[in-house]
Amino acid sequence: xxxxxxxxxxxxxxxxxxxxxxxxxxxxxxxxxxxxxxxxxxxxxxxxxxxxxxxxxxxxxxxxxxxxxxxxxxxxxxxxxxxxxxxxxxxxxxxxxxxxxxxxxxxxxxxxxxxxxxxxxxxxxx
Amino acid sequence: xxxxxxxxxxxxxxxxxxxxxxxxxxxxxxxxxxxxxxxxxxxxxxxxxxxxxxxxxxxxxxxxxxxxxxxxxxxxxxxxxxxxxxxxxxxxxxxxxxxxxxxxxxxxxxxxxxxxxxxxxxxxxxxxxxxxxxxxxxxxxxxxxx
Numbered sequence: 001x002x003x004x005x006x007x008x009x010x011x012x013x014x015x016x017x018x019x020x021x022x023x024x025x026x027x028x029x030x031x032x033x034x035x036x037x038x039x040x041x042x043x044x045x046x047x048x049x050x051x052x053x054x055x056x057x058x059x060x061x062x063x064x065x066x067x068x069x070x071x072x073x074x075x076x077x078x079x080x081x082x083x084x085x086x087x088x089x090x091x092x093x094x095x096x097x098x099x100x101x102x103x104x105x106x107x108x109x110x111x112x113x114x115x116x117x118x119x120x121x122x123x124x125x126x
Numbered sequence: 127x128x129x130x131x132x133x134x135x136x137x138x139x140x141x142x143x144x145x146x147x148x149x150x151x152x153x154x155x156x157x158x159x160x161x162x163x164x165x166x167x168x169x170x171x172x173x174x175x176x177x178x179x180x181x182x183x184x185x186x187x188x189x190x191x192x193x194x195x196x197x198x199x200x201x202x203x204x205x206x207x208x209x210x211x212x213x214x215x216x217x218x219x220x221x222x223x224x225x226x227x228x229x230x231x232x233x234x235x236x237x238x239x240x241x242x243x244x245x246x247x248x249x250x251x252x253x254x255x256x257x258x259x260x261x262x263x264x265x266x267x268x269x270x271x272x
Contacts, residue, residue, distance in 0.1 A: 021199055028194040035130070035192065050191070091203060098199045105250040106200050109242045113204040116239030123232030124210055 002076055009073030013066050013086040018093045020062035022101050027055035029102075084125035088118035127248050131196065134189050138202070139209035141186035143216065148179030197248040204243040207236050 031037070031049045038046050050056055073082040095114040099106040152175040171180055193202045211233050217223040 021203070024191065025194045025199040025202075028191055031195060034195045091207075094203055095200050102199060103250070104198045104200050107246065109246050110200045110204075113239040113243035114200070116235045116242065117204045117207045120232040120235030120239060121207075121210060123228050123235060124214065126226065126228040126232075 006073060006077030006081065009069050009076060010082060010085050010089070012069040013073060013082075014089045014093050016062045016069060017066035017086070017090050018097050020059045020066060021090075021094055022097045023055045023059035023062060025098070025102060027053045027059060030055065080125055084122050088121040091118040091121070131193075131248075134193050135202070135205050136208075137189040138186060138193060138206040139212060141182050141189060142206070142209045143212045145179045145182030145186055147213075147216070148182060149176055152176045152179060198250055201243055201246075201248045204239050208240055210236050 027050070028034070030053060031046070034046050037049070070082065070086070073086070091114045095106050095111060098104040104110075152173060153170075155175075156170065156173070170176055190202070190206070193206070214225060214229055214233050218225045
């Protein structure tokens, strides 16, 4: 039963952190190149645009949920299972979500990059 | 990609590693923190070493957001995973930890992954559309031209 709880926490971490990353990416694309915007309109204007963006607010909520799911996961299973499993799966799920929701051009090079990094993260935890 | 943009990507990795290391070391010195003492969890961020770690993590998040404003998520995430490589090098050469062969293989795999993604373009070109919500998704430089 504890095994089921641990993998449920991993699934929750992967889903919420992927949602957080995708929404943050969408929010920042809507805001625009921050360096260019800061040069033109100032830092306060950039911060205002970011904080008023609904995608940014939901992204922060999703990331906070991922953080608490990680805390729960760590109380049910070892850190050596929860952290590498969730981190490596998040790399792969982000590639899929970016292709579907952000319409990014995820070519074979980017898929290979996500898979190599995910595999590398698992090896680092051994 | 310009040199300042590469610096932002390096900033993501370096600030994440420094912040995580500072907070992790400080929390180990502090001992266990119980979820039953919420005030303790909140007050812990006012300890100097944890506050410094949090400042580095805020710098990480600022660089991460800046990078996402001009590059794809599938470019930024693998590129900034050089933080895992930096962390292993710090563990081996500064903390003198024993790094196993599997971990070195992990470092090699992540390096290959970063190499793959940095060979390609950093941003997917946005198609011009007559729909206003698509214009919102385009970078600001493109939007001002429309």
